[in-house]
Amino acid sequence: MKKKIHKYDFLIIGAGLIGSLAALALHKKKFKVLAIDKQSKNQQDKRTLAVNANSKDFLTQLGVWGKIKSKPQSINKIIIKDYLNPNPLIFEDKIEPMGNVVFNKEVLLEAKKLCSKNKILINNFSLDYNNIPKNKILTIKEKRYQFKKIILCVGKNLNSNTNIDSIKNQQFSYVGFFYHSKNHKNIAYEIFTKNGPLAVLPSPDQNNLMSTFIYSSKKDIKKHEIIDLIRKNFNLSHGKINLTKDIFKYPIIVKINKLKSNFILLGDAFRSIHPVAGQGWNLGIKDIQTLCSLIDQFSLKDNIVNEIYFARRFLESAIYLSFTSSLNFLYENINPITKNIIRIGYQGLSNLKIAKNIFIKQAMGRINLID
Numbered sequence: 001m002k003k004k005i006h007k008y009d010f011l012i013i014g015a016g017l018i019g020s021l022a023a024l025a026l027h028k029k030k031f032k033v034l035a036i037d038k039q040s041k042n043q044q045d046k047r048t049l050a051v052n053a054n055s056k057d058f059l060t061q062l063g064v065w066g067k068i069k070s071k072p073q074s075i076n077k078i079i080i081k082d083y084l085n086p087n088p089l090i091f092e093d094k095i096e097p098m099g100n101v102v103f104n105k106e107v108l109l110e111a112k113k114l115c116s117k118n119k120i121l122i123n124n125f126s127l128d129y130n131n132i133p134k135n136k137i138l139t140i141k142e143k144r145y146q147f148k149k150i151i152l153c154v155g156k157n158l159n160s161n162t163n164i165d166s167i168k169n170q171q172f173s174y175v176g177f178f179y180h181s182k183n184h185k186n187i188a189y190e191i192f193t194k195n196g197p198l199a200v201l202p203s204p205d206q207n208n209l210m211s212t213f214i215y216s217s218k219k220d221i222k223k224h225e226i227i228d229l230i231r232k233n234f235n236l237s238h239g240k241i242n243l244t245k246d247i248f249k250y251p252i253i254v255k256i257n258k259l260k261s262n263f264i265l266l267g268d269a270f271r272s273i274h275p276v277a278g279q280g281w282n283l284g285i286k287d288i289q290t291l292c293s294l295i296d297q298f299s300l301k302d303n304i305v306n307e308i309y310f311a312r313r314f315l316e317s318a319i320y321l322s323f324t325s326s327l328n329f330l331y332e333n334i335n336p337i338t339k340n341i342i343r344i345g346y347q348g349l350s351n352l353k354i355a356k357n358i359f360i361k362q363a364m365g366r367i368n369l370i371d
């Protein structure tokens with residue numbers, strides 16, 4: 001006897017920080033959705049996420065934000081410094097915090113809990129997305145399913161030979177935490193040092209006395225070098241500094257993928273950018289929002305949804321990728337020309353109020369470059 005085929009609207013392959021949220025958003029819109037992930041529930045990601053104002057609203061609407069246990073830390077001001085310009089650049093919004101810092105693992109835990117509660121998630125199941133039949137009929141944990149659309153949220157390691165821009169950047173990000181005796185005052189910092197950018201953000205903590213750092217560099221960095229760097233730059237603002245024991249090292253992969261007509265790509269599977277701007281995941285949230293608005297307008301049977309989605313998300317992804325990569329390139333290759341480009345850009349942002357406001361609203365996800 002032939003097995004029953006369960007008919008679904010969406011299969012989401014990869015239920016990480018983007019896939020699990022995409023599943024919840026589509027489920028909320030009353031689509032029949034199934035998300036699968038090759039890993040189990042307990043993933044130990046030690047990083048924090050700078051969640052911009054738009055992404056915070058999105059998590060709130062899905063019921064995830066209210067469930068996060070550690071107190072999120074708002075970012076009320078961002079200070080950018082480098083070793084070429086005498087004065088810092090200061091960004092702040094008069095109306096609302098620019099973002100909030102939360103632990104990755106808590107967002108993922110709560111998103112996955114909600115997925116499980118709604119019976120839309122299967123853990124511990126890996127799918128070879130390179131061999132999906134044209135009719136999209138698949139057997140998952142002994143059940144047969146047919147899907148209208150397949151969404152890939154498998155992260156930056158999407159194995160594909162169709163990258164139009166695939167640069168395995170030599171940089172690594174070193175991530176850790178430190179306690180300090182003075183209140184961080186909800187200020188985030190980005191310092192462009194000679195060896196790479198160092199970001200310091202308030203970390204979730206009841207007393208505002210803990211911060212996290214992300215230091216990206218091509219050099220093989222030792223722990224004592226990070227301690228010295230942080231003490232040198234933050235003793236004045238943060239007081240006595242004590243680094244926690246572990247430092248985690250993440251490779252930086254910079255890439256953007258081409259249109260794949262049979263899949264919709266979300267999050268890092270679509271594009272993976274340098275973490276210097278803290279925007280990779282926030283762009284993934286915009287991917288989900290764009291997809292949700294398109295499927296209100298088009299039938300799922302229509303393949304044009306895949307193409308319009310790609311067109312809408314490609315340009316913004318390419319702009320962010322070029323911006324973050326160029327920034328690193330300029331600071332890594334200092335010569336009279338690159339020095340001048342940096343100085344002009346820096347002064348432009350410092351003196352032109354309009355440019356500064358657009359920059360702030362864009363970082364907050366409050367305006368769309370393309371829509």
Ligand SMILES: Cc1cc2nc3c(=O)[nH]c(=O)nc-3n(C[C@H](O)[C@H](O)[C@H](O)COP(=O)(O)OP(=O)(O)OC[C@H]3O[C@@H](n4cnc5c(N)ncnc54)[C@H](O)[C@@H]3O)c2cc1C
Binds near residue numbers: 016038250266279282
């Ligand atoms: C150091 C660092 C700091 C960062 N900080 C920020 C920040 O502050 N703000 C921000 O916006 N972004 C930040 N980012 C970027 C952000 O972490 C990523 O954009 C985000 O995690 C991508 O989520 P994702 O769901 O696309 O991929 P992932 O979180 O990698 O999820 C992919 C999922 O797919 C599953 N999977 C893979 N293959 C299969 C398969 N074949 N079958 C089933 N499941 C599969 C995996 O198990 C995994 O759960 C940072 C990145 C780095 C490196």
